[in-house]
Amino acid sequence: MSTQDFCNELTALLPRLRRFARGLTQNAADADDLCQATVERALVARGQWQEGTRLDAWVYRIMRNQWIDETRARSRRAQTFVHEDEGTDVGVAGDRDAENRVELGNVDRALARLPAEQREAVVLVLVEGFAYKEAAEIIGIPQGTLTSRLGRGREALLKELGESA
Secondary structure, three states, X not given: XXXXXXXXXXXXXXXXXXXXXXXXXXXXXXXXXXXXHHHHHHHHOHHHOOEOEOHHHHHHHHHHHHHHHXXXXXXXXXXXXXXXXXXXXXXXXXXXXXXXXXXXXXXXXXXHOOOHHHHHHHHHHHHXXXXXXXXXXXXXXXXXXXXXXXXXXXXXXXXXXXXXX
């Protein structure tokens, strides 16, 4: 694949990458920073990607690892994360009605309250649409572990949102 084709495919992934980054970071500014760092790392490591494999899964794995590194660094610096209510309306078009914005905010806050392992499983499978096997490979865990985390995450989300399974 030519460098231009690689860049074009990477550019096409940006909306999905930003959505995944937002799910990981729970903060719009951090999500933008994570996306930028991920794209930069993917461009530098372009030679490590094997043509014929899924570019999106490879870049998601880079993003996840980048976020783990950032979280560890923040922990070492004893910094705190931004409050969960900031940026709950990111990605909502101004012409949508108030009910949709409120519900999106409810889902976003419920998702933010999930443990990180469950949140990343839910975002990869339910939001990004990855198959269980692919999501497990991105996270680097057995498929059964992913299924368990996803099940617990779904139950917790439904409970938070006051719905029955």
